Amino acid sequence: MSRLFTTHQQSRYEYAYWDADSEYGFPDRKIVDGKTIEDARILNLGCGTANDVWFLAGKNLIVGLDYAQSGLKIASRHGVYGVVGDLNLSPVLPFGDQSFDIVICKDILEHVLELEFRQTGNR
Numbered sequence: 001m002s003r004l005f006t007t008h009q010q011s012r013y014e015y016a017y018w019d020a021d022s023e024y025g026f027p028d029r030k031i032v033d034g035k036t037i038e039d040a041r042i043l044n045l046g047c048g049t050a051n052d053v054w055f056l057a058g059k060n061l062i063v064g065l066d067y068a069q070s071g072l073k074i075a076s077r078h079g080v081y082g083v084v085g086d087l088n089l090s091p092v093l094p095f096g097d098q099s100f101d102i103v104i105c106k107d108i109l110e111h112v113l114e115l116e117f118r119q120t121g122n123r
Contacts, residue, residue, distance in 0.1 A: 007088075028052035031104060043100040045087070046108030050075035053104070063100070065093070087112045 057079030
């Protein structure tokens, strides 16, 4: 993704993630609600380093979308495929319908300037 400018918020996250790698994630078990998740396609919007889902990476396909490339670089070291994207510049996701079984929007919605949700499928 080519950017003409970098927002203050993006530059702060780039800086925060630059040296945030660790061998330990901070697993958020609420994401799976006590269930065992295997062979799922998971999209993590605004993933940062995705350290809250590293524990799922071995048995699932996890794609993280974020505008902070430094966070995506760390996520990729832990089995998360990174996609650079900014929901404020383009609210259209670069994935087809039904591409994912689970979509995680954790600590991201307050950063999106314009929200438009539409119900699809049987949700």
